[in-house]
Amino acid sequence: GENVEQHPSTLSVQEGDSAVIKCTYSDSASNYFPWYKQELGKRPQLIIDIRSNVGEKKDQRIAVTLNKTAKHFSLHITETQPEDSAVYFCAAGNQAGTALIFGKGTTLSVSS
Amino acid sequence: GAGVSQTPSNKVTEKGKYVELRCDPISGHTALYWYRQSLGQGPEFLIYFQGTGAADDSGLPNDRFFAVRPEGSVSTLKIQRTERGDSAVYLCASSLSGFEQYFGPGTRLTVT
Secondary structure (H helix, E strand, O other), X not given: OOOEEEEOOEEEEEOOOOEEEEEEEOOOOOOEEEEEEEOOOOOOXXXXXXXXXXXXXXXXXEEXXXXXXXXXXXXXXXOOOHHHOEEEEEEEEOOOOOOOEEOOOEEEEEEO | OOOOEEEOOEEEEOOOOXXXXXXXXXXXXXXXXXXXXXXXXXXXXXXXEEOOEEEEOXXXXXXXXXXXXXXXXXXXXXXXXXXXXXXXXEEEEEEOOOOOOEEOOOEEEEEO
């Protein structure tokens, strides 16, 4: 089955810096890659996603890149703010309606 | 509009007891998912419904776990003979497209 590895497990940056979180997946059939942000005690919130027919997607300060050949995808956050502090999860799915397989999460801390 | 809701928000039960956890998906979402999240981990898939039927129950850990969605909307996750290892946050998600999954706030289950 699919396996998703995520790193780093923790990331500390200064406000205004960029943050990059990387994930690798094992199943070449996977074609959907969402990212979720989870604040302490809250629900996972979908922040951006990418499908395998594109290599990059941007939404304001966040972007996701996908390399299907290498089977890895990354989340990029620019101009980080303290409110970006949370746990970020990557996930992979292989068709509409199937289960998402999640990474173990990255705890991002942005200090002002 | 209203998001995914789950009740109760917290449930404490004794080992061996039966519990039911409820999920109300976003109106019109035909796909519904149950996940379980342990401390420091990403959500782990349990079961997926498309309409009233369970399309994939491969994530249910054993036959003590069962879920229903009789009218294609509200779903109930049922756990028999609870064990301490069942303690976790149980998350429900719904989807219209089968790709973007939107999570509820979860039910924190504690088995004493």
